[in-house]
Amino acid sequence: MIPLCLVTGFLGSGKTAFLKQIAARHAAEKVVYLVNEFSPRDVDGLLLAEVEDDVVAIPGGSIFCRCLVTQFISHLKAIPERFGGGDEPLQGVVIEASGVADPMVIERMLAETGLDEVYELATIVAVIDPGSLPKLVRTLPNIHAQVAAADVVLLNKIDQFDAGEVAKAERMAREINADAPIVRTIKCGADVEIFAGGRVRGLEGEYALCADANFARFSVTFDRPVDIAALARELEGLRAAIYRAKGYVPVRDGVAHVDMSAAELSIEPAPDADPATGLAIVARGDASEAVRDLVLRLSVW
Secondary structure, X not given: OEEEEEEEEOOOOOHHXXXXXXXXXXXXOEEEEEEEEOOOOOOHHHHHHOOOOOEEEEEOOOOOEOOOHHHHHHHHHHHHHHHOOOOOOEEEEEXXXXXXXXXXXXXXXXXXXXXXXXXXXXXXXEEEOOOOHHHHOOOOHHHHHHHHHOOEEEEOOHHHOOHHHHHHHHHHHHHHOOOOOEEEOOOOOOOOOOOOOOOOOOOOOOOEOOOOOOEEEEEEXXXXXXXXXXXXXXXXXXXXXXXXXXXXXEEOOEEEEEEEOOOOEEEEEOOOOOOOOEEEEEEEHHHHHHHHHHHHHHHOO
């Protein structure tokens, strides 16, 4: 059977950084990466494609919600034929679930579709960070489920928080999952055996509804170069309302990659590939009006 590694973690925790490291370590092997984004824009898939060719992107929701699960299943069914031919055998599939995904339903999904005869769920890795876990784990049940389902927990971004905050996040993760090893990381630097397999979990969950009142999604396009300092101020001003903002923004001397999470706001030059510009924003559902006003302002810059 083909081993599956499922990578979960809240928006901005560092999942894509982890996938990039996996891709580098397994560069000599045939591994397929299936990247799921809650936002309507595919940003993580483009980032991973910088270092890996075999990337399948599924933006626009969670692969474990009723809206996208059929598309997700279709991709899983097609992967063995699409990528498994030729002289090089398919070594495994790595799935990056969206930041809001509840992974508890994955075993049920594989069994109901017969895909458990094709794939073995080898390893579930949850990426957490000291910024978002303590703030959100009690209000967003999916974060709790991500940690509870994990075989390995990466406590990432420990360089951006003090020792007390890191220790608090680790205690909370241990309270949720007493068995999984917790590995402290910077930029997800951890050598995890992603296709170990042989585990018995007994996960139980339901497919999520298409609409989740906890979240609101927005997409912004730009017709002209943006004042990046002004954009940073606008995003920082709504940091309490925005879970994640990411994408590619045109600036006077090229394109900038913008990425804001609970831990940081990062603005860096985009890769040479000249990606399509646009900004995806995921916000608190109860703060959607304030973020919608921001989106309207940005759309006429």
